[in-house]
Each structure stands twice: as structure tokens, then as C-alpha cells.
Amino acid sequence: MNRIILDIAIVGAGPAGCTAALALKDSGLRVGLIDQARFPRDKTCGDAVAAYVPKVLATISPALRDAFQKIEERQPVNICRVVAPNGTALDFRFSDTGNIIKRIHLDNFLFNQAIAQPHVTAYCERRVTNVKQVSEGWEIETPQELFFARLIIGCDGAQSVVSRKLSDGRLLPDNYSAAVRGYYAGVTGTAPDVFELHFIDGFELGYFWIFPEVDGTCNVGVGGLSEYIAKKSINLRGLLQELISTHPTISPRFSRAHLLSEIKGFGLPLGSRKIPISGPGWMLCGDAAHLIDPLTGEGIGQAMVSGRYAGWKAAACFSENNFSADFMKAYDQQVYAKFWSSHRKSYWLQRYLAPRFWLFNRVANWAHRFPVIHRWIQRVIL
Ligand SMILES: Cc1cc2nc3c(=O)[nH]c(=O)nc-3n(C[C@H](O)[C@H](O)[C@H](O)COP(=O)(O)OP(=O)(O)OC[C@H]3O[C@@H](n4cnc5c(N)ncnc54)[C@H](O)[C@@H]3O)c2cc1C
Numbered sequence: 001m002n003r004i005i006l007d008i009a010i011v012g013a014g015p016a017g018c019t020a021a022l023a024l025k026d027s028g029l030r031v032g033l034i035d036q037a038r039f040p041r042d043k044t045c046g047d048a049v050a051a052y053v054p055k056v057l058a059t060i061s062p063a064l065r066d067a068f069q070k071i072e073e074r075q076p077v078n079i080c081r082v083v084a085p086n087g088t089a090l091d092f093r094f095s096d097t098g099n100i101i102k103r104i105h106l107d108n109f110l111f112n113q114a115i116a117q118p119h120v121t122a123y124c125e126r127r128v129t130n131v132k133q134v135s136e137g138w139e140i141e142t143p144q145e146l147f148f149a150r151l152i153i154g155c156d157g158a159q160s161v162v163s164r165k166l167s168d169g170r171l172l173p174d175n176y177s178a179a180v181r182g183y184y185a186g187v188t189g190t191a192p193d194v195f196e197l198h199f200i201d202g203f204e205l206g207y208f209w210i211f212p213e214v215d216g217t218c219n220v221g222v223g224g225l226s227e228y229i230a231k232k233s234i235n236l237r238g239l240l241q242e243l244i245s246t247h248p249t250i251s252p253r254f255s256r257a258h259l260l261s262e263i264k265g266f267g268l269p270l271g272s273r274k275i276p277i278s279g280p281g282w283m284l285c286g287d288a289a290h291l292i293d294p295l296t297g298e299g300i301g302q303a304m305v306s307g308r309y310a311g312w313k314a315a316a317c318f319s320e321n322n323f324s325a326d327f328m329k330a331y332d333q334q335v336y337a338k339f340w341s342s343h344r345k346s347y348w349l350q351r352y353l354a355p356r357f358w359l360f361n362r363v364a365n366w367a368h369r370f371p372v373i374h375r376w377i378q379r380v381i382l
Contacts, residue, residue: 002145004123006032008314009140009149011128011162014043016286016303016310017155018110021120022060023311029318031120032147033111034140036127040108044266046181047103047219048077048195048211050301051096056308064113073105075192075214083198084364085357087249091194092378100195100211100219106300123147128156131165137281151317152282153310155303158267160288167284168275173230175273175290177206177297179223180236180265186257187218197296198250200243203234204354208243208250217260220244223268223297225350237263270294271302271343277335278328281317283310291339295346306335 008024010017013035021033035041058065068074078097083089115122126142131152140147154162163169190196190212198208206224213219222240229236240263244254269290277289285291286303293299313331317323353360367374 004032004145004147006030006121006147006149007318008032008151008153009034009138009147010153010155011035011131011140012154012156012160012286012288013037013039013111013114013122013124014107014155014157014286014303015110015300016288016307017153018107018114019056019060019304019307020153020155020285020311020314021114021117022057022064022110023308024119024315025060025117027119027315027318029119029315031117032123032149033114033120034123034126034128034142034147036125038124039111039122040104043103043107044179044181044264045103045219045300046179046209046211046221046297047100047106047213048298048300049099049101049106050298051078051094051098053099053301053304056301056304060308067113068109071101071105071109073101073214075100075212077193077195077212079191079194081194081196082364083196083249084361085199085201086361086364088361088364088368090364090367090374090377098195100213102213102219128161131162133281150281151314151323153307153314154282154284154288155286155307155310156288158269158287160284162282163275163284163288163290166279166282167277169288171226171267171269172273173227174225175270175294176226177223177268177270177292177294178226178229178236178265179206179221179268179297180240180263181219181221182240182259182263183213183217183261184220184254184257185217185260187220187253188256189253190218199357199360200247201357203239204228204357205350208240226267236265268292268297268299270347271339272347274336274340276332277306278313278325278331280325280328281323283313283328283331285310289335291335291343293346294343295350302339305338309334
């Protein structure tokens with residue numbers, strides 16, 4: 001079997017892995033980006049990219065941010081429409097513009113940017129089956145090659161092999177969500193700059209979404225907490241189709257719509273519990289580090305921020321020749337300082353609202369009538 005020697009092995013070339021590789025630019029280190037897929041590849045997602053993502057890229061290189069702004073498949077959005085269970089819609093306008101970008105395009109953009117760096121070599125269609133600590137580093141097993149690296153960064157998503165081997169990668173149902181999505185054409189009542197979150201009676205720990213793509217189609221999905229879905233025996237695909245065909249305010253908007261894709265589902269490891277995300281010679285980023293917002297289900301931005309921190313930390317490990325657990329701990333602190341309090345807020349907000357859906361309707365009605373309450377919600381919650 002081929003043996004490939006690297007300084008840093010990044011397992012997974014999604015937003016976390018590619019950002020980690022990009023953050024290592026100018027490090028002079030041999031970085032291997034190992035992924036089981038061949039790019040371009042799709043990833044089941046809502047495609048909503050947080051407004052702060054261009055700023056994250058700019059901290060690596062302003063040219064990277066400029067290249068991101070030129071992605072043609074990017075649909076800018078700056079209004080979040082929250083629809084209460086009683087149908088009352090509230091619009092919240094953001095000063096910073098977010099984007100809806102099909103993951104096939106976003107991830108391919110990041111992948112191409114990463115592999116354009118002379119220090120990065122991509123190893124695609126390599127499924128990592130095991131990682132093993134050996135003297136002075138790691139052995140990373142794939143069916144084709146055995147990689148050896150001084151440092152490993154696990155960016156291999158929700159089902160992370162690296163997280164299971166090196167940390168507490170258990171997917172606990174009260175800290176894990178599931179969601180399904182499909183692409184639809186012909187949905188009415190949408191606006192290009194508005195992304196919609198609909199809260200549904202009888203589905204208290206989740207929501208239904210309609211996100212506009214630049215080509216006029218919509219990413220439509222539904223997701224919620226796994227523990228709740230299991231307890232109520234909810235079939236998410238069935239729920240999506242039921243909402244589209246029978247829900248009083250949603251279904252009329254789909255009367256002439258048609259499905260363009262399969263309805264696909266995937267899991268979301270939530271950032272509502274802390275797991276160790278570093279140790280001697282290793283770090284985890286993105287979904288592998290369980291960093292998804294428990295309320296909104298957003299994880300792309302977190303993946304990129306953690307990937308960037310991990311890239312920077314990895315460069316420091318080499319320049320200071322320090323791969324100890326103590327030295328790596330600063331990475332955990334940096335990531336959790338950034339996300340832990342907002343993820344806890346999301347977690348408690350969801351748990352508080354779920355048994356009080358009537359309150360949701362009432363507050364939405366008040367906010368609809370009194371702009372001061374509307375503004376207060378925007379300030380406090382969003
Ligand atoms: C239905 C759904 C809707 C969502 N909607 C949104 C949204 O609108 N906005 C948002 O911000 N977030 C959303 N998320 C969450 C978001 O998709 C993730 O947080 C994000 O993809 C995390 O990026 P990542 O790089 O950590 O992992 P991924 O994007 O999953 O990338 C992991 C990479 O690792 C590779 N890999 C996996 N296992 C191995 C292996 N053993 N060997 C080699 N390679 C491997 C995969 O091929 C993949 O390329 C949604 C998730 C779901 C499921």
C-alpha cells in the first residue's frame with residue numbers, strides 16, 4: 001500500500017476542511033486534504049450562508065472575500081421572515097447581507113480555492129476508515145493509501161470517524177437534529193431577498209423553511225430535534241409533503257410547484273453540549289466538533305470559523321514545535337468563546353418556547369401591532 005507523508009492531514013474537504021487548508025497558506029507545510037467524495041459534490045443543506053462568512057474569508061485574505069462575492073450562484077438575502085404557528089408573519093431586516101448558495105457551488109468554490117494553494121494536495125475518493133496515534137504523529141487509513149501526518153484535523157462532518165476515535169463523537173438524540181430538504185420550482189409568494197422560517201403547530205421542536213435560490217427555485221425543508229422526532233414518531237419526508245399539500249398557509253403557495261430533486265435528509269450534531277475538540281496533535285472542526293446552532297440549524301459559518309482557528313493553531317504548533325494537549329487547549333477556548341453562549345441561548349430559547357407555543361402566537365400578534373415589540377425581538381433574539 002502507498003504511504004504518503006504529510007505535515008498536516010485534514011480529513012474532510014467541506015467548509016471546515018477547506019477553510020483550515022486556506023488558513024495554512026504561507027505556512028510552508030505539506031497539507032493533505034482527504035475526502036471520500038469527488039468534487040464537485042453536493043451536501044444536503046438549507047444552503048443559507050451566514051452574513052459573517054465573507055468577513056471570515058477576508059481575515060485569511062481579502063482576495064478570498066472578493067472571490068466569494070463574485071460567486072454567480074449567490075443569492076443575497078437580508079430579510080428573515082418568521083411565521084408564527086397562527087400564520088402571523090414578522091420580517092426582520094439584517095444590516096449585513098447573508099447568502100443562499102447551493103452547497104454544490106459553495107463547497108466547490110472553497111475546494112478550488114484550497115487546492116489552488118501550492119501547499120495543499122487533495123486526495124479525493126479516499127474514505128478514511130481509521131486513525132491511529134503512532135510515535136511522532138498519526139496514521140490515517142484509507143483503502144488506497146496509508147497517510148502519515150504529524151497533526152490531524154478532523155473536518156469529516158456529522159458522521160465523523162475522527163471525532164468517534166479521538167473525542168466524544170456520540171450523537172445523543174437530545175443534542176442532535178435531523179432535517180430533510182428538496183429543491184422546488186414554481187413556489188409562489190417568495191421574494192429573492194427573503195428567507196422564511198415557519199413554525200408549525202404540533203411540531204414544536206423544529207421548523208419548516210423556504211429559502212430562495214438565485215435561479216428562482218427554492219430550497220424547501222423541515223427539521224427538528226431527533227429526540228422529539230423519535231418520541232412523536234415523525235417521518236420528516238412525510239411531514240414535508242403533508243405541509244406542502246395540506247397546511248392552510250403553506251400549501252396554496254405550492255399549488256403549481258414541482259419538485260426538482262430527491263428529498264434528502266441528513267443529521268446535525270448540535271452545539272448544545274461541549275465535547276473535547278482538541279488533544280495532543282489533533283483538532284476537530286465544524287460538524288465533527290458538534291458546532292451547529294441548536295435553534296437555527298446553522299453550521300456552515302461555525303465550520304469555517306473553527307476551520308480557520310484550527311489552521312492558525314496548526315501553524316503555531318509547527319512554528320513552536322509544540323503539539324501537547326495543553327498547547328492545543330487554546331483552540332477549544334477560542335472556539336467556545338465564540339459560539340458557546342449563543343448556542344446555549346438558542347438551546348434554552350427552543351426549550352422555553354416549545355411547551356409555550358400559544359405564547360409564540362401572542363408575541364407575534366403583539367409584534368405585528370406594536371413596532372416597539374418587533375424591534376425588541378430583533379434586538380434580543382436575532
Ligand atoms: C438538511 C440540513 C439543512 C441545513 N441547513 C443549513 C443552512 O441553511 N445553513 C447552515 O449554515 N447550515 C446548515 N446545515 C448544517 C451544515 O450543512 C453543516 O453544519 C456544514 O455542512 C458543516 O460543514 P463541515 O465542513 O463541518 O462538514 P461537511 O460539510 O459535512 O463536510 C464534511 C466532508 O467530509 C467528508 N467525509 C466524511 N466522512 C469522511 C471519511 N470517513 N473519509 C473522508 N472524507 C469524509 C465528506 O465527503 C464531506 O466532504 C444544514 C444541515 C442539514 C442536514
